[in-house]
Amino acid sequence: MTTFRKLFEPGRIGSMELKNRLIMAPMGTSSHDREGFIQERTVYYYVERAKGGVGLIIAQSSNALREGQAPGRAGTWDDKFIPGLRRVAEGVHAAGGKIAWQILNHGKLYSAWLDRITHPEDLKIIGPSAIPWVRTGVAPKEATKEDIRRIVEGFGEAARRVKEAGMDAVEIHGAHGYMITQWLSPRDNRRSDEYGGDAKKRAGMACEIVAKVREKVGPNFPVIFRFSGSHFIEGGGTLEDSLIQAPLFVEAGADALHVSACEEETTYWQFLPYPMPDGAIVHLAAAIKRVVNVPVIAVGKIWDPRMAEQILEEGKADFVALGRQLLADPQWPNKVKEGRFEEVQRCLYCNNCLNMEVRLKEVRERGRTCTVNPAVLRERQFGIKPARAARSVMIIGGGLAGMEAARVLAERGHQVKLYERSDRLGGQWNIAAVQPLKENYRYLVPFMEKGLERAKVKVILNKEVTLSFIKETNPDAVVVATGALSKTLEIPGAHSPHVVQANDVIMGNKGVGNPVIVIGGRLVGMETADALAEQDRQVFLVTEDKLGENGAPLERNIYRAMRDRLIRHGLYLFPDSPVVEILPNGVHIAYKHEIVFLKAETVVMAVGAVSNDALWQELKKEKMEAYAIGDCVEPRDAMEAIREGAEVGRMI
Numbered sequence: 001m002t003t004f005r006k007l008f009e010p011g012r013i014g015s016m017e018l019k020n021r022l023i024m025a026p027m028g029t030s031s032h033d034r035e036g037f038i039q040e041r042t043v044y045y046y047v048e049r050a051k052g053g054v055g056l057i058i059a060q061s062s063n064a065l066r067e068g069q070a071p072g073r074a075g076t077w078d079d080k081f082i083p084g085l086r087r088v089a090e091g092v093h094a095a096g097g098k099i100a101w102q103i104l105n106h107g108k109l110y111s112a113w114l115d116r117i118t119h120p121e122d123l124k125i126i127g128p129s130a131i132p133w134v135r136t137g138v139a140p141k142e143a144t145k146e147d148i149r150r151i152v153e154g155f156g157e158a159a160r161r162v163k164e165a166g167m168d169a170v171e172i173h174g175a176h177g178y179m180i181t182q183w184l185s186p187r188d189n190r191r192s193d194e195y196g197g198d199a200k201k202r203a204g205m206a207c208e209i210v211a212k213v214r215e216k217v218g219p220n221f222p223v224i225f226r227f228s229g230s231h232f233i234e235g236g237g238t239l240e241d242s243l244i245q246a247p248l249f250v251e252a253g254a255d256a257l258h259v260s261a262c263e264e265e266t267t268y269w270q271f272l273p274y275p276m277p278d279g280a281i282v283h284l285a286a287a288i289k290r291v292v293n294v295p296v297i298a299v300g301k302i303w304d305p306r307m308a309e310q311i312l313e314e315g316k317a318d319f320v321a322l323g324r325q326l327l328a329d330p331q332w333p334n335k336v337k338e339g340r341f342e343e344v345q346r347c348l349y350c351n352n353c354l355n356m357e358v359r360l361k362e363v364r365e366r367g368r369t370c371t372v373n374p375a376v377l378r379e380r381q382f383g384i385k386p387a388r389a390a391r392s393v394m395i396i397g398g399g400l401a402g403m404e405a406a407r408v409l410a411e412r413g414h415q416v417k418l419y420e421r422s423d424r425l426g427g428q429w430n431i432a433a434v435q436p437l438k439e440n441y442r443y444l445v446p447f448m449e450k451g452l453e454r455a456k457v458k459v460i461l462n463k464e465v466t467l468s469f470i471k472e473t474n475p476d477a478v479v480v481a482t483g484a485l486s487k488t489l490e491i492p493g494a495h496s497p498h499v500v501q502a503n504d505v506i507m508g509n510k511g512v513g514n515p516v517i518v519i520g521g522r523l524v525g526m527e528t529a530d531a532l533a534e535q536d537r538q539v540f541l542v543t544e545d546k547l548g549e550n551g552a553p554l555e556r557n558i559y560r561a562m563r564d565r566l567i568r569h570g571l572y573l574f575p576d577s578p579v580v581e582i583l584p585n586g587v588h589i590a591y592k593h594e595i596v597f598l599k600a601e602t603v604v605m606a607v608g609a610v611s612n613d614a615l616w617q618e619l620k621k622e623k624m625e626a627y628a629i630g631d632c633v634e635p636r637d638a639m640e641a642i643r644e645g646a647e648v649g650r651m652i
Contacts, residue, residue, distance in 0.1 A: 004305050006312035008337055011055065011319060013295050014222035014255030016168055018055040018098065018319075021312055022333050025299050025323035026058045026102045026171065026226075027353075028072060031367030031377050034118045036063060036075025038084030041367065043091045044379045049326055050097025053333030057092060058224070058258075058321070061102040061173050064158035065151065067124040068105040068179070069117045076103055076158040085165035093166070100169035100224060103158040105151060107179030108188070109264060111138035126151070127182050128189040128196060128205070134265070140182075148195070148205060151179075156212035159223070169222035172209060172254075177264025180206050181228060184245065185237045185263055199241040200248065207252040214253030224297070225249045226258035229284025232266040239287055246288045258297040258321065259285040268557040268564075271324075272301040274349040275437045275561045279307055286316035297321050303347055303440070305336045327353055327370040345372050345447060346440050352639045355555040371639040372444065374646040385650070387412040391476035393652060395419065396465045396615065399427025401630030401641035402481035403448045408649025409479075410455035417475075418457055421464045425449060427483050428609075428631070429638065431503050436531055444638075467618045477625040477652050480616045481645070484609035484631035489519065493582030494605075502528045502606035513601025514538060517587055519579055520606030521547045523554060526562045528606055533569035540598050541571055542589055544578040550608070574598075609635040627652070 008020045031042045049057055062074040062081075075081045085101060092099040108127045110117075112135060117123060126147050127140030143151070155172065162170045174180035182188040183205040189196050195204045206227070213223055227249070231237040246257055261281040262269040272280055278301050285298035298317035302308050308320040325332055329345040336344070352371045367377040375382035390413045395406045398420030410416040424430070426445040433441040452459060470478060486501045488494050502524050504510040514537045518529040521543025529541045545551070548559040566573065577589040577596075586599040611632050619626040629644035 002306070002339070002341075004309045004336060007305060007309050007320070011295070013056075013169065013224065013319075015220045016056075016098065016222045020053075020055040020333065021319045022054045022308075023297055023319050023321040024049050024054045024057040024326050025321040026060050026173070027323050027327070027368065028060045029368045029377060030072035032072070032074045034071070036069070036073060036077075036081060036118075038074060038081075038088060041377050041380070042074075043087050045377050046088055046099065047091045047095045048379045049330045050092045050095035050099070052326065052330035053337060054097065054322075054326065055319075056168070057097060057099040058171050059088065059099055059101045061104040062158070064103040064105055065154035066119060067122050068107075068110060069119060069123065070106050070110065071113055071117060076101070076161050077154065079161060082161050082165045085162065085167065089166035089168075098168040100171050100222070101162045101165070101167045102171040102173050102226070103155060103162065104173035105155070105179040107182045108133045108138070108140040109178060111136040111140075127179070128191055131188055131190065142191075148208070152205075152208045152212045155209045156216040159213040160216040163217045163221050169224060170213065170217065171224040171226055171258065172213060174206050174225055174227040175260045176228060176262055176267060176270050180209065181231070181237075181263050184227065184241070185231060187231075187233070187235045187263075199244040202241075203245040203248045206245070207248050210249055210252035210254050222255045223253055224256045224258055225254040226260060228261050228263065229259045229281065229288055230261055230269075231263040232261060232269045233263060236263055236266075239284060242284070242288060243291050246292050250292050250294050254294065256295040256297060256319075257288060257292060258299065259288050259317075260299055266560070268561040271351055271354055271557040272349065273351045273555075273558045273561050274440065275558070275565060276301065278302070278304065279311070282311055282316055289315070289317060295319060299323070301349060305341060324349065324353060324370075327368070327376050328372050346443050348372060348440050348444065348638075350638070351555045351558050352637065354557065369639065369643075371637075371642060374643040382646075382650075384408065384411045387414055387652075390414055391652065393417075393477045393479065394465075394470065394473060394475040395479045395481060397427065397481035397483055397630070397632070398422075398425040398459070398461075399481060399483050399630060399641065400429055400444070400448070400638050401645040402427075402479065403452060404642045404645030405479050405481065405629060405649045406457045407448070407451045407455045408646055409652060410452075410457045412649070414652065416455075416457045418452070418459045419463045419465045420459070420461050423461050425459065425461075431506050435506055435527055436534070437527075465615065467615065467622075470619070470624070477627070478619065479648055479652075480619060480626060480628045480632055481630045481641075482612045482615055482632040484635040485612050486605070487608045487610050488605055489579060489607055491579060491581060496582055496584065496603075498584070498601065499582055499603045499605060502604050505604055506531075511602075512537070512604065515540065515600045516602045516604060517542060517598055517600040518604045518606055519543070519587075520608070521545065521575060522550050522606070522608070523558070523562075525606035526566065528604055529571055530562065530565050530569065532604075533566070533571055539569070539571050540574065540600065541566065542574045542577050542579060542587070542598070545576065547573060547575045572598075611635060
């Protein structure tokens with residue numbers, strides 16, 4: 001059994017003793033009311049992670065000043081928020097954990113939420129310089145000396161409230177494009193006074209905030225400062241800047257430095273999605289550690305305990321922070337410590353947990369979510385409860401939805417048979433899992449198969465279920481999870497021999513010539529185009545909508561990462577260009593309302609899917625108890641499939 005000596009040795013941040021070197025990175029939960037008050041589910045969410053064995057939880061950011069509100073964030077701008085924070089602290093302590101709370105101000109980023117805040121009359125959009133934010137066109141007001149004093153005092157008071165609430169530490173959020181990052185960045189900070197100019201002067205505002213927080217909480221309360229080691233954008237803050245600034249943060253009073261990356265335009269370096277390498281920003285923490293004498297926390301897609309152990313062994317950091325992996329499996333620390341890593345539910349880095357714009361209504365109702373762990377923020381009510389009476393349940397379809405439903409039903413005591421028409425489980429997920437860059441996707445189906453084995457679900461492969469078979473078998477209940485089929489365009493030439501489906505290309509079932517046209521600018525289209533470009537083909541990507549959209553945008557960090565890969569590969573991109581006709585040697589597209597011909601040997605369709613719901617439509621006419629879940633209801637993604645499987649499994 002592999003042991004992880006460094007991961008599980010005690011550590012210290014200031015006066016705070018920690019039982020191991022594992023930290024839960026701060027992640028917004030969007031589980032507060034519009035004013036910013038803690039809701040009860042927030043407490044259980046953090047308690048579950050404390051029970052999982054992590055040494056320190058750094059909770060999500062909170063608005064430090066009333067003038068700087070943002071939707072979906074807790075409040076620390078008034079003493080009225082202290083009781084809610086105290087409930088979280090007490091819950092975590094009762095579970096044997098320790099917790100820090102994070103405070104921030106958004107600066108120019110508030111202009112994205114002007115229609116969603118609680119007190120718009122109080123909002124002040126203030127920055128170091130009056131430079132418009134490209135996303136909204138709104139320029140912040142250039143901060144006066146009085147603004148600076150007020151904001152600094154606001155951070156100090158917020159930290160005082162964190163301490164009074166019984167938290168174990170406070171973290172100041174100075175990363176990811178928020179207000180402090182704007183002062184550190186030469187792109188946003190064009191001042192000519194003592195707060196602008198070289199890297200040292202640009203750190204002045206951050207240092208005053210750290211010093212004020214230290215003054216308010218006293219010498220023995222741990223203060224952590226989180227900042228971006230590099231902004232990863234031309235003209236932005238660099239690692240060389242951070243090497244100058246990091247010792248200044250320590251001198252101002254920081255007990256530890258939490259080294260992340262990015263500013264707002266490059267957040268895929270913060271929320272590293274599946275196209276980005278594991279541990280992609282650890283080198284920033286390693287560089288900072290060489291110039292400071294306080295503990296350094298490394299973060300960024302560190303899901304493998306072997307990598308985490310190596311980071312500590314090689315002295316690149318003193319602590320390792322995990323974020324999304326602890327959404328996927330709160331028990332990661334305990335399982336790793338006990339040598340049960342094969343039981344860990346791995347994070348996919350699909351970033352569905354971050355898809356706020358697409359799932360805004362759901363986020364408001366439920367808070368943050370997770371593809372592989374539908375219990376996130378539903379920890380209290382999502383336990384497995386025995387069924388009142390054991391029943392025979394037939395599951396039709398062995399994709400993710402069907403597998404999840406079958407496992408939960410069997411664990412509750414039902415007699416479950418799962419039928420799959422192909423020779424293996426996994427459904428459409430098997431296509432996603434063979435794609436380049438999706439290493440962690442490949443572990444999901446085997447992980448779920450082990451769950452079926454433990455629950456003693458009877459699996460029948462190579463069986464096409466018909467209505468007559470269901471009537472003959474006569475189960476007490478039926479769950480239909482028959483998935484979806486690839487869609488095609490109904491245009492001239494769409495069924496020509498040189499037109500192939502993206503799924504067939506991905507699985508290696510169809511050859512592709514050169515040049516090639518990929519129709520469809522959503523995720524499958526972008527991924528297929530990227531993979532073909534990697535093979536040195538000339539690739540045209542054509543879509544009738546904007547790149548990455550189809551009525552709703554892709555999650556922003558995946559979109560940004562994939563967009564930049566396509567640009568690096570030199571793809572020809574034609575957004576807002578519907579395909580009019582497919583010809584034997586290419587396609588006609590409507591580009592800016594004019595016909596344009598693109599030459600190609602192969603045309604690849606990546607235009608979505610249609611529900612495979614024929615059996616479900618038949619069953620709806622019958623009087624037997626039946627449920628439909630997953631893509632056969634409506635083509636969506638893995639998160640909805642697993643969630644619906646989990647919910648119907650608890651319903652029957």
